[in-house]
Amino acid sequence: MILAEQIIVRPEGPETNAAILDGIDCRFEPGTVTLLVGRTGSGKTTLLHALAGIVPPAGGSLRYGTEPLWKNGRMNDAVKHKVSLAFQYPERQLFAETLRKEFRYSLRPFRLSKDEIERRAATGLEQMKLPASLIERSVLTLSEGQKRRAAFAVTLAEQPEWLLLDEPTAGIDPSAVPPLLNAVKEHVRRGGGAVIASHDLDTFFPVADRVIVLYEGRIVAVRRPDELMSDPQPLLQARVGLPASSRIERELRKLGVCLRGAPLLPGDAAEAIHLALLERQQGAFVPDAPDMELYSAAALEPENLSGAVPQQDAPTPARLAGLNPLTKWWFYLLASTGMLIQSHVIGLAAAAAVAFACVRLSGVHARTLIKPLKPFAMFMLLSCFLSGLQLNFGGGSPLWQRYGFSWADSSRTLVQLTVLLLVMLMGILFAKVTGPREMRTGMEQGLSRLRRFRVPVGAVTLYTALLLRFIPLLHREIERMSLIIRARGKVHVKPGSIRLRDMPAFMIPLLLSMMKHAEELAMVLEARGYRLQAGNAGSAEASAPLTSADRKVRFAAVALLLLFILIDLLQL
Numbered sequence: 144m145i146l147a148e149q150i151i152v153r154p155e156g157p158e159t160n161a162a163i164l165d166g167i168d169c170r171f172e173p174g175t176v177t178l179l180v181g182r183t184g185s186g187k188t189t190l191l192h193a194l195a196g197i198v199p200p201a202g203g204s205l206r207y208g209t210e211p212l213w214k215n216g217r218m219n220d221a222v223k224h225k226v227s228l229a230f231q232y233p234e235r236q237l238f239a240e241t242l243r244k245e246f247r248y249s250l251r252p253f254r255l256s257k258d259e260i261e262r263r264a265a266t267g268l269e270q271m272k273l274p275a276s277l278i279e280r281s282v283l284t285l286s287e288g289q290k291r292r293a294a295f296a297v298t299l300a301e302q303p304e305w306l307l308l309d310e311p312t313a314g315i316d317p318s319a320v321p322p323l324l325n326a327v328k329e330h331v332r333r334g335g336g337a338v339i340a341s342h343d344l345d346t347f348f349p350v351a352d353r354v355i356v357l358y359e360g361r362i363v364a365v366r367r368p369d370e371l372m373s374d375p376q377p378l379l380q381a382r383v384g385l386p387a388s389s390r391i392e393r394e395l396r397k398l399g400v401c402l403r404g405a406p407l408l409p410g411d412a413a414e415a416i417h418l419a420l421l422e423r424q425q426g427a428f429v430p431d432a433p434d435m436e437l438y439s440a441a442a443l444e445p446e447n448l449s450g451a452v453p454q455q456d457a458p459t460p461a462r463l464a465g466l467n468p469l470t471k472w473w474f475y476l477l478a479s480t481g482m483l484i485q486s487h488v489i490g491l492a493a494a495a496a497v498a499f500a501c502v503r504l505s506g507v508h509a510r511t512l513i514k515p516l517k518p519f520a521m522f523m524l525l526s527c528f529l530s531g532l533q534l535n536f537g538g539g540s541p542l543w544q545r546y547g548f549s550w551a552d553s554s555r556t557l558v559q560l561t562v563l564l565l566v567m568l569m570g571i572l573f574a575k576v577t578g579p580r581e582m583r584t585g586m587e588q589g590l591s592r593l594r595r596f597r598v599p600v601g602a603v604t605l606y607t608a609l610l611l612r613f614i615p616l617l618h619r620e621i622e623r624m625s626l627i628i629r630a631r632g633k634v635h636v637k638p639g640s641i642r643l644r645d646m647p648a649f650m651i652p653l654l655l656s657m658m659k660h661a662e663e664l665a666m667v668l669e670a671r672g673y674r675l676q677a678g679n680a681g682s683a684e685a686s687a688p689l690t691s692a693d694r695k696v697r698f699a700a701v702a703l704l705l706l707f708i709l710i711d712l713l714q715l
């Protein structure tokens with residue numbers, strides 16, 4: 144049994160953020176299927192991640208039987224092999240070069256023999272109705288549907304006690320649904336438990352023993368599916384909507400066709416509809432006056448749902464949204480140039496102060512900027528150490544005198560690399576406050592005069608924008624790999640980080656996936672109108688008038704550059 148008591152999960156970032164899960168109390172019994180339903184953003188995925196030990200709760204306790212899920216800030220070894228999670232986008236949990244390597248990676252923590260791994264892989268593929276030959280194929284060459292089935296096959300091969308499935312039928316072709324349901328039923332028949340988060344009530348109501356309805360991070364109801372079909376109020380209040388079969392039943396009632404045994408579970412609806420239509424044809428049917436109020440369109444409107452909680456506010460717009468894109472470029476280039484010429488401590492301090500002020504004024508959360516810089520900061524520390532190290536292999540002197548450390552050399556490297564770090568910070572900040580289209584428009588405006596000299600301005604700006612957008616993408620990929628290590632490698636690593644020893648396994652997949660992203664990004668940009676010819680949408684914005692804010696920012700950029708030059712000339 145899984146016992147969750149008063150689980151609280153908060154988002155990363157400022158403490159003021161509301162909890163994603165707020166006091167979840169529930170238990171999951173072995174041999175049963177529990178369905179988590181809730182409208183988008185209600186916390187289903189987060190609850191599954193908390194149950195899988197991927198997200199550490201900020202409060203409350205989680206136990207698998209008598210064992211706590213967390214022990215001394217780490218996932219309890221006695222529990223981690225009991226549970227397997229299939230991600231919301233299962234294809235995102237795949238990374239290896241071949242499907243065989245996927246199975247090996249997931250089964251490595253279980254210390255199985257090679258034969259056993261092969262046997263389980265074959266069974267997993269068979270369960271998901273995938274051909275055995277697929278095991279040799281590169282994951283990148285599988286179709287999206289095959290990737291999804293393959294990801295489930297890998298999860299099933301772990302043979303966990305608890306199967307956690309996140310939106311398992313989203314984006315899957317209908318022929319893959321029965322094998323998936325059969326696998327879940329078989330798992331439960333053997334005494335395992337399953338927790339499934341899904342919007343697909345029609346598919347999962349027939350197999351679920353219990354339904355947990357979530358709304359804005361809280362449980363608002365726990366019912367059997369048939370109870371929810373007779374009284375769907377909790378579903379309506381949580382704005383989940385009704386299964387399609389219920390909606391069809393409702394429409395048929397309007398036409399005077401009442402279904403026997405209604406309200407029906409989705410699996411029974413087809414037969415009941417067939418029977419009702421047959422009876423109607425034979426004239427045997429006498430419609431009664433159904434209570435349509437509950438199911439009426441008006442009842443489904445959010446304002447008419449009792450207990451409905453107001454919508455969240457729209458996100459605040461970025462403070463710099465009104466600026467002309469070229470102004471942002473001006474500021475970024477001039478401020479970065481000023482920073483780059485600094486070679487002394489005072490100049491460096493001034494550069495750091497400017498970078499800090501820019502971060503504060505932009506309203507971008509500092510943590511999102513620091514994360515991508517961490518690898519470079521590590522490289523800086525190593526470089527400082529190496530540049531300060533003095534080795535003397537000349538004759539005669541005792542061993543301990545052959546090593547030394549020059550703080551002067553080390554601090555020179557530190558100053559030079561810190562300047563680069565600050566410029567990178569400005570670049571990341573610039574990318575955060577400027578959309579790719581805006582970035583390109585601004586650059587085109589700045590470089591438009593070069594068209595006279597046949598410089599391909601469009602191509603230059605597109606590829607520069609692409610490069611700048613790549614940093615957050617790389618960061619996202621590393622987070623994905625980190626999630627895989629935690630969920631499938633059953634290893635405790637900090638979210639967003641990869642252990643050095645995992646690097647060989649992940650380096651090639653990371654490069655391949657970045658190349659795939661690059662291709663997709665280029666396609667998306669092209670599809671959205673970022674064509675390489677002159678005179679496109681970007682150029683139309685080139686003549687946008689300058690506001691007084693633009694003038695002030697440009698003036699500040701020039702003043703900053705002059706100040707930085709002065710500081711360097713005076714060798715402060």
Ligand SMILES: Nc1ncnc2c1ncn2[C@@H]1O[C@H](COP(=O)(O)OP(=O)(O)OP(=O)(O)O)[C@@H](O)[C@H]1O
Nearest residue numbers: 154155163181182183184185186187188189190231
């Ligand atoms: N890492 C995070 N940082 C900040 N907020 C987050 C984070 N992860 C999730 N959230 C927020 O928590 C809420 C719940 O997210 P979750 O993914 O659990 O919802 P869900 O019910 O699974 O949604 P869906 O049905 O769309 O998959 C959402 O408002 C989401 O924006």
